[in-house]
Amino acid sequence: MNPRGGAGTAREPGGGAASPSRRAVIGWGGAGVAFGAATAGGATALARPGDDSPPPFDSGAPVPFHGRHQAGVATAVQDRLFFAAFDVRTTDRAQLVGLLKEWTRAAERMTAGHEVGEGAYGGLPQAPPDDTGEALGLRASRLTLTVGFGPSLFDARFALADRRPDALVDLPRFPGDNLDPARGGGDLCVQACADDPQVAVHAVRNLARIGFGKVSMRWSQLGFGKTSSTTPDAQTPRNLFGFKDGTCNIAGTETARLDRHVWVSGEDAAGPAGWTNGGTYLVARRIRMNIETWDRTPLAEQEDTFGRDKREGAPAGKAGEHDAPFLKAMKPDSHVRLAHPDSNRGATILRRGYSFTDGTDGLGRLEAGLFFLAYQRDVRTGFIPVQTSPARDDALNEYVQHVGSALFAIPPGIRDRNDWWGRALFS
């Protein structure tokens, strides 16, 4: 098996290249290197299948692919995102199952920093390569690939109607929604997170290539900068309004909170939802931010809108970002107050947001905003109550608009090299 990376010559210096890449250590085609245990030069963590604990922060290291839960949910948030939703084109259930198996094996390799396929460049010159090649020489970069199933998959095509969980609802229309169907929905989703965007784009593109003729990409989103943290005590990264938001996010190490608010288990995984045990639900919202208007808004009004101090991210009247907010001291329409669990009967979601910019609209405004990803064990007690009052009353609504929406059931993790995405659903 070829580790990704080849010749031992100098690499272009820059961003993530501070520690030596594995190419400097392992020659091309190093046949003796065992899968999942490649010695990554400079990497302090190796892929440990079955181990769910977050790796130490080497931005080039692999994140374990196998485990009870899919990686990419509680995993410490990587810097960059590429997200894609697919429509299934085949109506042949066996073809879809075959694709999910093939995707799983390819993801196993890519998240470990390998190319797709074993004969990528040693294969037949008469055949297209198994791997598209643009991540050759790049490290694993903490790549995670997380797959989900949308409500539309559970129609007559694949005889899955009686396996649709009650929690996989059709999201209600919220006040202010201005949703573009071309930016939402989808039978399948793939969330690729990595510290190197080229690694994330490469991964989704190779899954799309494998799925040619069986699935087609419905929409996709590049996220250039994370706005969420799942690392305890870390400062929350800033969104494009310059604010920290989602401060009381669930940390990847808070097992009890994850079990309570994120991972499906017990009664929620009964009946038609039996296959979701260990999984979760993902809401994806594309939120356009009117940054030009925001940028002309006085600081005091910006701070009142969020209910936070801009510099530190502290809740109104407090000193530090992580100080408990005194909700009654905030304006009734401030974002922190309305989105706080105490205003929503404890409803808590795990956030994994990314800023995006996709060029410029016809009016000379930046087409920019927040691609908001929320994980929860049930959207009816998670995103829906969390979003209901803000959608109606949030002062932030003057500056944002939800333009894309999708919901996916995220099946449990891949236990071993015989397991595959959707095994419990399709078995």
Added chain:
Amino acid sequence: MNPRGGAGTAREPGGGAASPSRRAVIGWGGAGVAFGAATAGGATALARPGDDSPPPFDSGAPVPFHGRHQAGVATAVQDRLFFAAFDVRTTDRAQLVGLLKEWTRAAERMTAGHEVGEGAYGGLPQAPPDDTGEALGLRASRLTLTVGFGPSLFDARFALADRRPDALVDLPRFPGDNLDPARGGGDLCVQACADDPQVAVHAVRNLARIGFGKVSMRWSQLGFGKTSSTTPDAQTPRNLFGFKDGTCNIAGTETARLDRHVWVSGEDAAGPAGWTNGGTYLVARRIRMNIETWDRTPLAEQEDTFGRDKREGAPAGKAGEHDAPFLKAMKPDSHVRLAHPDSNRGATILRRGYSFTDGTDGLGRLEAGLFFLAYQRDVRTGFIPVQTSPARDDALNEYVQHVGSALFAIPPGIRDRNDWWGRALFS
């Protein structure tokens, strides 16, 4: 003056954060810190105004802003790009000059890792902040800001018609061009390159904010991964076809080649072009790549198309990327052969390309490709001859299409803190 960065609490770990950020070292509002000489924790290089030599590769360090040439051309290529073209809305020459001065001072601060303005968060709560805030706590990240003037600026509005250099031509239409006017042209451009995309987006957005009412953004492009190297002996990064291209690029250290092919001087800087001495010309092309078609093309055909081996990037029949190509051994329509200086009377350009992906088109194909930036002392002896035969004959044309185009004159560098972008042009 406030250095960017504030509280000393832990930062979210990840990508570019391996070395401590300056926030951990300098408290908020560290009044005694001299501009341009802030002690960046973990940074091995500091901004040294007037020094043009490339900094050592600390991806968080500042790149010197002052010098005979603008940074961002010969500078070792940073990982990420945000590029914007602007239309000038004011017809008042003094307003435009005022804006260029304001932009220069803001760029001086941002490239050094500071916020725009001195009272960003200490200012009046009744006023919008001087800095939009989303780069607060991030390092300088080798940010460069490079400004250019498009042909359309030299019309009657600003009495610049007699200062338009002969070299600032209207680019000819090349065979196969399918240009979208909304993706090309512009009176002004700003190229922001950095190892952290949030830093690049922040910089352009703050210049746009400063220009509100005087300029409006015409188009913009995010580039997620560089495809060019200006570092001697480094491997060239791969494009979205998985190939290394532009291998014989001019290195940032090759002073003689830069003087010959890139920087304007001597007779080229005479008469109306007098203000361009020490500057250069930039061609920007948005090249859509049909990656789905490419991905189904056999390896041998891919390699013949480029005239390179895919794994190493070696020219056909050679072993290493940097081996001199034997052009006659290649297929006559191979990309390397047609674009090589020996096929174009020595025409040589400096490449600074970035891969992009902007969602998905209506046919389920990734809207992805190469944002190609080429620098040269005269496009009539640079890009135009280099592109002429490939546009007609290149085997690659089956897989790519030029959909956006722009040309800008890049004025010389900012010599000191009294200088400003365009001083020689407007004086």
